[in-house]
Amino acid sequence: MKDTRAMVVRSLQSALGSGVRPICTAGTALLLAACKGVQSSLDPAGPRAERIADLWWVMFWLSMAVWALVSLLLAYAYLRARRRSGNPPSDRSLIQFVLWFGAILPAVVLAGLTVLDVMTTKALLRPARPTKLTIEVTGLQWWWRVQYSGAEANRTFRAANEIRVPVGRPVEMRLKSADVIHSFWAPALSGKLDMIPGKTNRFWIEATKPGIYRGQCAEYCGAEHALMAFYVVAMEPEAFEVWLEKEAQPALEPALPRLKRGKALFLASGCGACHTVRGTPAEGLNGPDLTHIGSRMSIGAGILPNTQATLAGWIASAQHIKPESRMPSFDVFEGEDLRAIAAYLESLK
């Protein structure tokens, strides 16, 4: 027995000396690096996400402590049993052991975590300052309708698949669904909240630093659930106000002949039955508002970068990129026509 133990210790020592340590160090670095990013609740960019991340780290370290304790006890029990195989512990000490480590300790740990959890939830109920901007987000299969209103917006207008917020100002969020249950989740800014048909769920978000944060639908909602993402762009308040004023305006009339042709084709092909471009006869409400689509970072609800090429690809082949979405593949256009429409949409800044 002693020989076996010595052998295990020796092989562990040699392994630690010969490379396990660098591997462990690299592994830990990789694990910690995985906490960073545009879509990580462990890389918070707002007070809500910070509170949630704090709670997560408390739970993590507490779980690590419990795990270490259990492992130590297990090792101790193993070694002790080997040493004194003929002499089992008394019933009384066994009962005491189970009482302390099986009932009292877990009860204290879980009660502590419950209190912490309730405190976190309570702290998230209301923002520190009143909100002046309301963003209503409606989940649809498989994209996001976005509507700005409130004192700061000055008027009500729609956009899609991208949300812009001012840094340092809390924003009221109203979440709705037009079909099935979706869930709105931008991990760097907040926890997730369901979007339930027939109901409006309210919460608030605030970004503490400028940046681009990715979010996605966090509730299975059909075939393309995995392709239902969005971006939250947090801007300095002055830049945000300029953007908001511009975003509320109707689309500019195109000046170049190619863009004029793109607009004419867009309207003649029936795109306006589903899409709105404010300031034109296109007033459809079934699909994303395209009034300022050229200023968005992505198309197809966060799945492709927004360029003329991807726009053309999406128009011609939406059913291959996102099968079963409501956007048909318009494969009837000649190359030049397709490029003209894409160029017109790209020009809608």
Ligand code: CUA
């Ligand atoms: Cu919408 Cu999943």
